[in-house]
Amino acid sequence: MAEPSIEPEGRPALAQSKPAKFVSPKVVAVYGVLTALTAAVTYASYTPFSPTKGYFNLGESMVFFSALAFGWRAGMICGGIGSAAADILLGSGIYAPITLVAKGAEGYVAGVIGRLRGGQLWAVVAGIAVGGLCMITTYFVGELLVLNVGLGKALAEVPINVAQVVLGGTIGALLSYYVKRSYPSLAAA
């Protein structure tokens, strides 16, 4: 989404020397909302009454959705910040920095690869796979080298994250397909 930054008219002289290079209000609104959605969906899938009962974290699907439907920038920013915010709200704030990098990278890669050639199926699958791989690697390395939690805990996370990518990727791809179809004005955005 390469929105041109808005050029406000009649800007006071004071600000003239420092041109306001702001992202457009539309981008601010959409990114803010997507970030909140990612965090809310992640959070909701951790509550005791969630349909996934804590086995899966549906937030992954929102990272992939943002990336596939809105491009790599949204995938990276909304996926990264939204997931990190959910970590903080869930009381796992220490994971927030790693999550920010891991999910940000996942969203970035999925957005770049997944939208190749107008987002054909192979591109989407490749984007999810490579993006997921980035996320899993980041968590593994981050846990092992930064948090130093030991090989056991870091390894234990890998199969869970693989399942996460498969499920989240499937749902995320379905979502971008369904939302584009049932809410056509999105495709125009």
Place this chain on the structure above:
Amino acid sequence: MIPSIVSPLHEGKVITIRNLKYVYEGGVTALVEVSLDFKRGEYAAIVGGNGSGKTTLAKTLNGLLRPTSGQVLIEERDASQMTVAELAKTVGYAFQNPDHQLFCSSVEEEIRFGPQNLGYPEDEVRKNVDRAVEAMALGKLRAVAPLSLRLGERRRVSIASVIAMNPEVLILDEPSTGLDNEETEELMAKLKVLNDEGKTIILITHDMRLVADHAKRVIVLSQGRVLLDSDPRGAFSDLDLLRQSNLQPPAVTQLAHRLVERGIPKDIISPQELVFQVLRAGGIK
């Protein structure tokens, strides 16, 4: 055990509510001691101010909320023993905001979703869908994406998607929100047809004019209690009671109350009636 025979006393009751209490997790008591019966083919309205417990009551009837204490019987069966999906076969609930239900790429698919979830065989699904499409006059829109429709149409799609499960009871939460007068009347006419076919209709609303014009029974909720349960005429003759539950009676009833000393009865609910009474009293000087 002797197979139980439906006693004649219970015949015709679709919903029986006994001493229903519901307390939300945060500690808000939304329903205090509600006991109500709904008969087959009834047309009832549940009214009450914001936060009086209307939605909570509706959600306990289709199992979305489980009573804190008390009992809900749906067609003689204890609702607490049934899943939401099972209950959906008897109690259909159209949510206040249709956009909370719509996600398919065509109206047809959207309406099929419910009956398919309930595992109806294909020919029955098709029959139910056709009937629902007809009931809500969606024939021309079958192939259109629901989310590209106007709000009035979207609401009709969401109601059709509930009707397609062929429930005995149809609960509609604030169906007139966001609709103009014409659209509302159109919808009400369609509900009337369903009611005439024998479906039980329960209308949840703030709009007293809607109640006066269409419902045959009014249940006033206030702070989780049933304040009044009567026909619309009876309900509107007690202004204080309505005020107590933050409700505005229809303008015509309010006018009638102002004209009491001129011999106009208090229980007027339609303009025609008022005109008739005024003429009978010899006009207003």
Place this chain on the structure above:
Amino acid sequence: MTGGFVDLFTPADTFLHRLDPRVKIIAVLLLSVLAFILSNLDSLLLLLGFIFLLLFLARATLSRTLFALKFVVRFMVLIVVLWPLFDPSGTPVLAELGPVKITEPAIWRGVTSAVRVGCLATVWYILMFTTSQRDLVRALVKLGLRFDYGLTLAISLRFLPTFGVLIESIKDAQRARGLELSKGGLVRRSKNYVAVLVPTIVSALRTADTLSLALQSRAYGARADRTYLRELSMRPADYVALTVLVALLVLPAVAKFLLHVQI
């Protein structure tokens, strides 16, 4: 209605609540670095003690803290349990089963790492417990975050609880149409979630449309040097706290890296 959301922030009038949010953010960073510098279990326990003292000063109860940190506590248990299985170094060997060797130092290493994780988590928790989201965003902007990014962040925090409620409501709406979310295999389940998430996303994007109009009509972006009604200002107490914190970091760092003391 909060949609089950627990905002960790709890208003109170304590020293930590009044501290400038910028100082608190810096404190979290400094204390985190400190937790990584320390490698002795004893010193880490000392740090944990200090952090719990702060927790006490912020009037956070232990039960609420443990509840908020339930996931972290689970991580900590996992670390302690799993560490020795993959770390066969050191003696004495306590148990041996095929290729797996449990040694005493490995257990202590696991405990040390778990305590470090506990320190980091609790520091974060104190920040979230004593600082409102609005102050956090404002502090980040003052620390150099671009205003429009800050606004995006503020918007997302504003809508989080709203969307939490929205998701619950949509889940109910689809269940009323016979959707059974926890039924079926992987494909069926994925499709079930789609029925919940599509309306959620569409409603959220409608919100975004309205929001962007509201932003435009309030002359968002008219000038880069926007001002705030309530400016953040550092008071003497804030400088004292900052100094103490820096000292707290510098002393152990000097001891470890210049004097080569094992800490």
